[in-house]
Amino acid sequence: MMVQSRYLDINLNDLLITTRTVQEEMYNQYLGGIGFNARWLFDLIPPGIDALGPENVLIISAGSLVGSNFPTASRTEASAKSPLSGRLGTSNSGMFFGYRLKASGYDGIILRGKAPHPVYILVENDRVEIKEASHLWGLDTFQVMDQIEEEYPGAQVALIGTAGENQVRYASLQNGRSDAWGRTGMGAVMGSKLLKAIVVKTTGRRAVIHDGATIKAINREASGAIKSSPFYGPFKKYGTMNASPVYSRFSALAAHNFTRGNLPEWKTEFDKKKVDELLVKHMACQACFIACGHLVEIKDGKYQGLKVKDMEITPIVTFGAQCGLNLEASIKASEICQRLGMDMVSTGSSVAMAIELYTEGLISVNDVGYQLSWGDEDAVFNLMEDIAQQKGFGKVLALGTREAGRIIGHPSYAMQVKGVEIPMIDPRGRWSTWSMGMLTNPRGGDHLRCRSIVENLRYNHHDAALMWEKFGMGEEEFSRLDMPDKLKQQTIDLTSDLVNIPLMSIWAEDLIQAYNSLGICIRPPVMNRVGPNLLTRAFNAMWGLEINESELMEAAERSFTLMKLFNIREGEKEEESRFPERFYQQVVSGQVLDPKQVERVLQAYYHGRGWDMQTGRPSREKLQQLGLECGEYLV
Structure with missing residues (x-):
C-alpha cells in the first residue's frame, strides 16, 4: 500500500487552508516535484492570464525522495507562470526547506489567489496558520531572517525581499540566507500574492518511508557509486569553480555582455584556487556528502568581513565577467542579490546590457542618472538597488532584458532565449x-x-x-x-x-x-x-x-x-x-x-524526441504515446 501523500492547498483570497491527497496514479504518471507542478499548473492556470495577477498559481513541491536520505535528495521545485517569460516558470533549490516540509507531513504547497494584506504562512508540526506580515513588508531577506529566527529558532524559510514585493520580473524566492529558487521570477509571483514568507518549523519528526531497510541499502549503494565518479574529488574540493579556468581557456566566458570571450585578469583573479584563500567552510544540503557550497569571507579591503555563500561559477561569471567587477565586488554583488531577492543571472545580464548600451552612446546619464562603465562597482550596485526599487532606469531593467531592449529600442543587446537571460557560458567558445x-x-x-x-x-x-x-x-x-x-x-x-x-x-x-x-x-x-x-x-x-x-x-x-x-x-x-x-x-x-548548422542540430533533436522537425512541437503520436490529451494546442 502506498504511503499517504498530502499537499497544503491555500487560497489566499479567503485565507482558507485545505489539504489535497495525492493518489497513487499521480505518482506513477508524474513522480513528484516538477512533474506534479507541470501537471497541476497546466490544469489550474487559465490560458493567457497575467502572471502577476491573482489567477496565477504558485506550487512548491519537495521531490519525492526528499526525506529518504538518498544521496543529495534535498531539492524542492517552485513553479508558476513566469512574469519574465510569459511561459512556464520554474526553479529548483536544495538546503533543508523541503526536508522540513516533508517532516511536517506535507509534500508541497499550492498557493492560489492574493491575500488582502501582507501575510506569511507558518507550518509548525501539525499547525498551519496564515499570519499578519505587515511588520516584515519592506525588509530585506536578511532582516526578515533575523526576526523569524528569533521567533522560530531552527525554522526553514522561503521568503522574498524588496524585489519580490515590487514585482521585479526576475525576483527570486530565497531559501533562507544561503540559497534561492532563483530563475524565472517566482519571487515576483509570491510578491504579487502579498505573501512575504513560508516558515516551516518541525521538531522530532521525519518523513514517512514505506521500506526503511531497503532504502538504507540503496542509499549505501548510491553513495558508493557517487564517490567512485571521476568528478567526485574535484567537485568536493572546488565545486562549480572547477569550470572557471576552463571557460577562460576556451574563450567561452560571457564577458562584457557576451562581446568578449575572455578577460586578461581572469586566469589569476578568478582561478578556482581562490576558494582556498577565502573559504570559511564547505556547505552541504540535506543528505549530501559532496558539500560543494562555499561559505567565504573577504579578508581585507573595502568589503573586509563580508561572509556569504559564494564562489560558485554562475554568480562569479555573471558579475566578474559579464559586468567586469573584481572578485571582491563580485562577491558583494551576490550578497546584494541575496538581500534584495533577485536572480543573479538576470540581474547581472540586465546590468551588463545597460553598461554596453551606455558605453556605445545609446543611453546616457540623462537616462540612468549616473555614469556606467565596465567594472564600476558603485554604479553596478546603484543600478541593482534601482532595479529592486523599480526606480528610474531600474524600472525599465526590472522588466527583463527582452522587454527592456524592446522599450529602449535596441532588442539585439538583450542576451536571452525565450525571455530568460542566458548564463555564463558562450556557445561560440564551447559548443556542447x-x-x-x-x-x-x-x-x-x-x-x-x-x-x-x-x-x-x-x-x-x-x-x-x-x-x-x-x-x-x-x-x-x-x-x-x-x-x-x-x-x-x-x-x-x-x-x-x-x-x-x-x-x-x-x-x-x-x-x-x-x-x-x-x-x-x-x-x-x-x-x-x-x-x-x-x-x-x-x-x-x-x-x-x-x-x-x-x-x-x-x-x-x-x-x-x-x-x-x-x-x-x-x-x-x-x-x-x-x-x-x-x-x-x-x-x-x-x-x-x-545559424543553419544550429537549426540542423535542433531538427535532429526534435526528430529524436518525436516532435515535428520544423516547428519543434510534439507530434500527436508522441502525445498519444505519453497519454497526454492536449492535442488541440498543436494547431
Whole structure:
C-alpha cells in the first residue's frame, strides 16, 4: 500500500487552508516535484492570464525522495507562470526547506489567489496558520531572517525581499540566507500574492518511508557509486569553480555582455584556487556528502568581513565577467542579490546590457542618472538597488532584458532565449550538450535543465556540424553509465570517441526531469553515476510502488513534454528557440555560430524526441504515446 501523500492547498483570497491527497496514479504518471507542478499548473492556470495577477498559481513541491536520505535528495521545485517569460516558470533549490516540509507531513504547497494584506504562512508540526506580515513588508531577506529566527529558532524559510514585493520580473524566492529558487521570477509571483514568507518549523519528526531497510541499502549503494565518479574529488574540493579556468581557456566566458570571450585578469583573479584563500567552510544540503557550497569571507579591503555563500561559477561569471567587477565586488554583488531577492543571472545580464548600451552612446546619464562603465562597482550596485526599487532606469531593467531592449529600442543587446537571460557560458567558445540546452530548455535560456552525464571539460571539440562533442573517458566509464544499452551505443561512439549532442540532450533532459521530480541534485558526480536503476528502486522503496525503469523515464518525458505544451498554449513560437543575433554575427575569439548548422542540430533533436522537425512541437503520436490529451494546442 502506498504511503499517504498530502499537499497544503491555500487560497489566499479567503485565507482558507485545505489539504489535497495525492493518489497513487499521480505518482506513477508524474513522480513528484516538477512533474506534479507541470501537471497541476497546466490544469489550474487559465490560458493567457497575467502572471502577476491573482489567477496565477504558485506550487512548491519537495521531490519525492526528499526525506529518504538518498544521496543529495534535498531539492524542492517552485513553479508558476513566469512574469519574465510569459511561459512556464520554474526553479529548483536544495538546503533543508523541503526536508522540513516533508517532516511536517506535507509534500508541497499550492498557493492560489492574493491575500488582502501582507501575510506569511507558518507550518509548525501539525499547525498551519496564515499570519499578519505587515511588520516584515519592506525588509530585506536578511532582516526578515533575523526576526523569524528569533521567533522560530531552527525554522526553514522561503521568503522574498524588496524585489519580490515590487514585482521585479526576475525576483527570486530565497531559501533562507544561503540559497534561492532563483530563475524565472517566482519571487515576483509570491510578491504579487502579498505573501512575504513560508516558515516551516518541525521538531522530532521525519518523513514517512514505506521500506526503511531497503532504502538504507540503496542509499549505501548510491553513495558508493557517487564517490567512485571521476568528478567526485574535484567537485568536493572546488565545486562549480572547477569550470572557471576552463571557460577562460576556451574563450567561452560571457564577458562584457557576451562581446568578449575572455578577460586578461581572469586566469589569476578568478582561478578556482581562490576558494582556498577565502573559504570559511564547505556547505552541504540535506543528505549530501559532496558539500560543494562555499561559505567565504573577504579578508581585507573595502568589503573586509563580508561572509556569504559564494564562489560558485554562475554568480562569479555573471558579475566578474559579464559586468567586469573584481572578485571582491563580485562577491558583494551576490550578497546584494541575496538581500534584495533577485536572480543573479538576470540581474547581472540586465546590468551588463545597460553598461554596453551606455558605453556605445545609446543611453546616457540623462537616462540612468549616473555614469556606467565596465567594472564600476558603485554604479553596478546603484543600478541593482534601482532595479529592486523599480526606480528610474531600474524600472525599465526590472522588466527583463527582452522587454527592456524592446522599450529602449535596441532588442539585439538583450542576451536571452525565450525571455530568460542566458548564463555564463558562450556557445561560440564551447559548443556542447550544455550550451545547446539553452535553446531546448522549456523554461528559457538556462543551463540547468540539460547537461551531459559525461561532460568532459578537458576538451573543446570543434565540430563544424555542431553534432558531436568529445567523450574522452574510456571504455570502463562507458560501461558504468546507467543508460539503456542500445541508446548508449547510439549516443556515444567509442570508435571516434565522440558524443552525439542531440541524443545526449534528450537523455540528459529527461534524466534531469526525473531528478527534479525526485529531488536529486544534478551535480556532475551524481549525474555521472545515478541513473534510472537506482532511482527506480529508491522511488519504489520510498513510496511502496512498483514502477520499472522505462516507466520512470517515460514519466519524466511526460512532464517535460507537458511543460512544452504549456508554453505552446501560452503562445510560444518556433523562432523563440534561437540564440541572440550576435552569436551568429559577431566573432568572438575567432568563433561564430552558423545559424543553419544550429537549426540542423535542433531538427535532429526534435526528430529524436518525436516532435515535428520544423516547428519543434510534439507530434500527436508522441502525445498519444505519453497519454497526454492536449492535442488541440498543436494547431
